[in-house]
Amino acid sequence: MVTLRMRVNGTTRSLDIEPWVSLLDALREQLDLTGTKKGCDQGACGACTVLADGERINSCLALAVQYEDRDITTIEGITHPIQQAFIEHDGFQCGYCTSGQICSAIGMLAEHGAGMPSAVTEPGATGLSEAEIRERMSGNLCRCGAYNGIVDAIKEVAR
Amino acid sequence: MKPFAYVSAPDVATAVRVIAAEPNAKFIGGGTNLVDLMREDIEQPDTVVDITRLPLTEIEELPGGGVRVGALVRNSHLAAHRLIRTRYPVLSQAILAGASAQLRNMATVGGNLLQRTRCPYFYDGAAACNKRVPGSGCDAIGGFNRNHAVLGVSDDCIATHPSDMCVALAALDATVEVQSVRGLRRVPLADFYRLPGGTPHLETALEPDELITAVEVPELTAPSSYRKVRDRASYAFALVSVAAALEVTDGVVTDVRLALGGVAAKPWRARQAEAVLLGAPATDESFRRAAEAELEPAVGRPDNTFKIELAQRTIVATLRRLSDRSLGVGRMA
Amino acid sequence: MTTTETQSPPRERAVGQGIDRVDGPEKTTGKARFAAEFPYPDLAYAALVHATVARGRITGIDAKAAEAVTGVLSVITHLNAPVLKPAPARSMLDLSTMVSATSVNYLNTDEVHWDGQPVAVVVAESLEAARRGAALVEVTYQEFPAAVDFAAEEANAKPQKNSLLGAGSAKKGDAEAALAAAPVSVDLRFTTPPHNHNAIEPHATTAIWDGDRLTVHEGSQAIAWMRKHLALRFGIPERNVRMTSPYVGGGFGGKGLIWPGTILTALAARATGRPVRMMLTREGVYRTVGGRTPSIQRVALGAGQDGRLTALIHTSVTRSGKVGGGPEQVTGAAGHLYDAENILLQQNLVEMDLIPNTFMRAPGEAIGTFALEAAVDELAGELGVDPIELRMRNEPARNPLDGKRFAHRMLREAYALGAERFGWAERTPEPGSMRDGRWLVGMGVATAYHPSVQFTANVTARLSADGTVVVRCGFQEMGMGGATAQAQIAADELGVPYEAVRVEYGDTDLPTGPMAGGSAQTASIAASLLAACAKLKGEVLGLARRSGDSPLRGQRLAGVEARDGGLYRLDRPDSGESYEAILSRAGRPYVEAAIGAESGLGAVAGQVRFMAKFLSDQRRWVKAACGAQFCEVRVDQDTGEVRVSRWLGVFDVGRVINAKTAASQLRGGIVMGIGMALSEETLVDPRNGRVMNPGLGDYHVPVHADIPPIDIHYLDEPDPTMPLGLLGIGEVSITGVAGAIASAVHHATGKRVRDLPITLDKLL
Known part of the structure; x- marks a missing residue:
């Protein structure tokens, strides 16, 4: 058992944890922050996306113990215009992938703002086109098929 | 676990x-x-x-024009770095073609080099797999092998190496710097990966106690690019990928680097194709001839024979686009 | 979002508006709790051990290593499991029996019926210990020969009389003879692979026993049926079981039946005396929850030179498990879409030693319309006729099989509007004739079709003196927007603001709702809710009439309307009273109306009423949602990669309750259809029946980058035979999608791919 500190949604939390516990399970099962979802537990769906020091990561493939002293933001710690945009553009149906989509979108906007390219970025291009949003968000699956609404919500907030 | x-x-x-x-x-x-x-x-x-927490996160310019990348530089940062985007577009594009943004934010350069195959029989504890349990057999041969290798395969293993980044590094003649208690050594990427042969569980030249500390990439002047062909538009492993750099002078190929992903147990440097291309006219015919030479020894299975043709077509398409660009032909949509 | 012009309603109604879904704030802040997220003190975790043979008998289980793992509480196997009663036989006389996904009595038998069947459950103090324990349980088997290779079993398929709520075969005239005599014909074989639902929420259960009372939190599409099933299996009264399912993280049919995870979580909780939570691993979902059957289909069409169909033959082979599953209505749409003189439909089924199939979004129709619609496109090519024109020439006035009336049919209008909005006229018919740089461009169309059904629903509605309304019904919400839609309906019926209505659902403590399946939930509840609201208004009016000084004195229900939070006379619109005034004068804090009976004779009567209505509807008319799907694809000239670049669907789904959520659901079906067309396939190893891609990395559902903007239109004409004129929308939009894409790919490349998915290797 390891004792570690982590800032979660702005509050320092202390965890007594086995080193093989994932950040996702630590959040859900120990801190009762169940807004972060488990969809595949293998980095293939993005439902577990959280922000670590502002960068989006898949918490299912992160060992909690590796994130000592890091700043973790989950959906419970987010107040951002994109949440209302998701509602207005119906960017979800069942709601299970939504926390991950929202965290991912916030991380993505920051990456784009910092000038980080994507696989579809043309040399010299800086805009956030629909194609850019779709490529950059492709790590977040939505089986209900709310992709159009998600892209619209992000477009609105990015404006 | x-x-x-x-x-x-x-x-x-x-x-x-x-x-x-x-x-x-x-x-x-x-x-x-x-x-x-x-x-x-x-x-x-x-x-x-x-x-x-090791201090291996720097990207430095080397005196000879190359770049040294710390092993713990994360994939997303490497792809976004100015030096990489301007001098090694093929490397930036390869990284961005792999995985998802979240995974690229986590994954390190050293870890990417050591990715293991995504063969489903390797992943399934109930299946026979010589890589997972030496001597147990290979259920992929005779099973589902659409994503499997056609080059460098053996009767014991037909798994592919899943990385995109490493395909670009193979084309770029990268060197891997490794450290252990015995000291530091440098392994050319060409010698870093092993083919399966009779020992598919042995994948690299790395000793169990060695740590990858950096990757060095020599200078590249030729225009380069990465083309990945896959079943989804994003977030899928390559069926075939091509990392290429091509310099054309007066219609003749004066420098070429070519590597293939998704077709072999390792990032596959296409030396045969390069030999055909160097000094040849930069035409579709040359590209096709080069691609055929590279895939000549390929062994297809019922599900993956298509990769032999697909690899050739992708090589030709990638070289054609690079060649058009160096000739100043407008980019196609 | 656009709709065709309709007469503007007399006043602002909630129905039809694109109101934000009520659970939006909960779902966008992470507050919505799903089945695996209910905290309990002393909670234990469970994990499954799966069989690794397709058919056999367990000869030994070594649990020592698992039991030695720190934190492991119990390893439950058939050697020590509590006794479970067997699953009830499935019978149409008691629809709740349909919820048995399989007939296997888990951990009460040493028999293995499919690769993946649970053979042990490990319960532990932590998730990690449970999984570690499960990995260490050693099971040995005596293996028996097993039928696991679908292609090899084709010859053993047996003709089916029935399928899910429909016929398994139909015949008009002599289709084979007409086909042989037809001047133009196609006779084609299509194949489709198995599919899995892949709801992003893996199946999850939290089970808590208190003596002989069981509480289960479950992601479920059928809480009432599952509750009854659990009561039967554990030998306790139904009233002792409570199932809640406030949020379901996607279902698509996969959470409609009761699969082993649910039963075994309750069993593990019983065995250990602890509250137990089990979320299946993604692999566990593939191994223990059925999916869509693969199919082999024949579609043969014969036509005169004028394009009028003389023969239509559609036959199918699908599979079920030997321990469950059944036929799906693969050839259903073929009986309703084309006015052929001679028709032959026949479904065939082979039972195999695999996990039973189960319904997945438009079971049968999704894959059946792929073959049928792709074949119609091929016939259009043979005839040299535009594929829309060919369909219009064969659009029937009455049901082609038997001359029954259509309750509602606007396919012509759907195609006309779609062709105009999509720009179909710009399509040059010659395959390979449209290009954009390195991309070959193709356009395709197909018809979407899905029958409409209705289940029974018990509903109560309570109108309080403050003008607020509570609607209670134990239905399920997997993202369709059920609570939002029912609130809109109640608001209009009672003349209160939409915000004044609260809808309670997802709990068996509520009046029994319908299962969420067959695109039937919204209409089923609406029918009862309309009746409940009418009863409420009647009661309120009764209270008013009994009072001497009410302006509503002497009025009948037909003479008043509900609006502005009260009842007002139709003949004198300024004359009426608020609910508040009526109820407070009567000294009533609220009035309540209930529709449907919960137990005893009343429940049986409800069941009988359902069957009677179902059968009489079937006799009287054919009712269905339909639509026209238009798509544009781009195919890379070098690599054969296919990308969908444009989509437009025009749907005839009766009246739309919520413009926003309806469009989303229709889009969702198209997205799933794009996956089915281009990338989805469950790989079942024909050597041993084992699923070899049990994960989202290897089973390719569409990602953001695969999906273009999807333009949805609907005709918004009420169906006269349905409550409020609404038709189900959950499934219709996946039908036809793969057919449209296959046709567009042919238009782009000249290649016909009749085997899904249309991956690039089939185009090289």
Whole structure:
């Protein structure tokens, strides 16, 4: 058992944890922050996306113990215009992938703002086109098929 | 996941000392592959040595025009770095073609080099797999093998190496710097990966106690690009990918680097094709001839024979676009 | 979002508006709790051990290593499991029996019926210990020969009389003879692979026993049926079981039946005396929850030179498990879409030693319309006729099989509007004739079709003196927007603001709702809710009439309307009273109306009423949602990669309750259809029946980058035979999608791919 500190949604939390516990399970099962979802537990769906020091990561493939002293933001710690945009553009149906989509979108906007390219970025291009949003968000699956609404919500907030 | 002891290494010296002292230890970086493999009980280390706090996160320009990349530089940062985007578009594009943004934010350069195959029979504990359990057989041969290798295969294993980044590094003649208690050594990427042969469980030239500390990439002047062909538009492993750099002078190929992904147990440097191309006219015919020469020894299975043709077409298409660009032909949509 | 012009309603109604879904704030802040997220003190975790043979008998289980794992509480196997009663036989006389996904009595038998069947459950103090324990349980088997290779079993398929709520075969005239005599014909074989639902929420259960009372939190599409099933299996009264399912993280049919995870979580909780939570691993979902059957289909069409169909033959082979599953209505749409003189439909089924199939979004129709619609496109090519024109020439006035009336049919209008909005006229018919740089461009169309059904629903509605309304019905919400839609309906019926209505659902403590399946939930509840609201208004009016000084004195229900939070006379619109005034004068804090009976004779009567209505509807008319799907694809000239670049669907789904959520659901079906067309396939190893891609990395559902903007239109004409004129929308939009894409790919490349998915290797 390891004792570690982590800032979660702005509050320092202390965890007594086995080193093989994932950040996702630590959040859900120990801190009762169940807004972060488990969809595949293998980095293939993005439902577990959280922000670590502002960068989006898949918490299912992160060992909690590796994130000592890091700043973790989950959906419970987010107040951002994109949440209302998701509602207005119906960017979800069942709601299970939504926390991950929202965290991912916030991380993505920051990456784009910092000038980080994507696989579809043309040399010299800086805009956030629909194609850019779709490529950059492709790590977040939505089986209900709310992709159009998600892209619209992000477009609105990015404006 | 099998329980393990966790050690966070504060510096390289400690990291290599710990790994040398523990008989069944593994380094962990971003964890994107290792955590998954441990959860599936394919990897079962007794000790996990966390190296994410080591100071190996620099990207430096080398005097000769090359670049040195610390092993813990994360994939997303490498792809976005100005030096990489301007001098090695092929490397930036390859990284961005792989995985998802979240995974690229976690994954390290060193970890990417050591990714293990995504062969479903390797992942399934109920299946026979010589890579997972030496001598147990290969259920992929005679099973589902649409994603499997056609080059460098053996009767014991037809798995592919899943990385995109490494395909670009293979084309770029990168060198891997590794360190252990015995000291530092440098392994050319061409010698870093092993073909399966009769020992598919042995994948690299890395000793169990060695730590990858950096990757060096020599200068590249030729225009380069990466083309990945896959079943989804994003977030899928390559069926075939091509990393290419091509310099054309007066209609003749004066420099060429070509490597293939998705077709072999390792990032596949296409030396045969390069030999055909160098000095040849930069035409579709040359490109096709070169591609055919490279794929000539390919062995297809019922599900993956298409890769032989697909690889050739992708080589031709990638070279054609590079050649058009160096000739100043407008880019196609 | 656009709709065709309709007469503007007399006043602002909630129905039809694109109101934000009520659970939006909960779902966008992470507050919505799903089945695996209910905290309990002393909670234990469970994990499954799966069989690794397709058919056999367990000869030994070594649990020592698992039991030695720190934190493991119990390893439950057939050697020590509590006794479970067997699953009830499935019978149409008691629809709740349909919820048995399989007939296997888990951990009460040493028999293995499919690769993946649970053979042990490990319960532990932590998730990690449970999984570690499960990995260490050693099971040995005596293996028996097993039928696991679908292609090899084709010859053993047996003709089916029935399928899910429909016929398994139909015949008009002599289609084979007409086909042989037809001047133009196609006779084609299509194949489709198995599919899995892949709801992003893996199946999850939290089970808590208190003596002989069981509480289960479950992601479920059928809480009432599952509750009854659990009561039967554990030998306790139904009233002792409570199932809640406030949020379901996607279902698509996969959470409609009761699969082993649910039963075994309750069993593990019983065995250990602890509250137990089990979320299946993604692999566990593939191994223990059925999916869509693969199919082999024949579609043969014969036509005169004028394009009028003389023969239509559609036959299918699908599979079920030997321990469950059944036929799906693969050839259903073929009986309703084309006015052929001679028709032959026949479904065939082979039972195999695999996990039973189960319904997945438009079971049968999704894959059946692929073959049928792709074949119609091929016939259009043979005839040299535009594929829309060919369909219009064969659009029937009455049901082609038997001359029954259509309750509602606007396919012509759907195609006309779609062709105009999509720009179909710009399509040059010659395959390979449209290009954009390195991309070959193709356009395709197909018809979407899905029958409409209705289940029974018990509903209560309570109108309080403050003008607020509570609607209670134990239905399920997997993202369709059920609570939002029912609130809109109640608001209009009672003349209160939409915000004044609260809808309670997802709990068996509520009046029994319908299962969420067959695109039937919204209409089923609406029918009862309309009746409940009418009863409420009647009661309120009764209270008013009994009072001497009410302006509503002497009025009948037909003479008043509900609006502005009260009842007002139709003949004198300024004359009426608020609910508040009526109820407070009567000294009533609220009035309540209930529709449907919960137990005893009343429940049986409800069941009988359902069957009677179902059968009489079937006799009287054919009712269905339909639509026209238009798509544009781009195919890379070098690599054969297919990308969908444009989509437009025009749907005839009766009246739309919520413009926003309806469009989303229709889009969702198209997205799933794009996956089915281009990338989705469950790989079942024909050597041993084992699923070899049990994960989202290897089973390719569409990602953001695969999906273009999807333009949805609907005709918004009420169906006269349905409550409020609404037709189900959950499934219709996946039908036809793969057919449209296959046709567009042919238009782009000249290649016909009749085997899904249309991956690039089939185009090289």
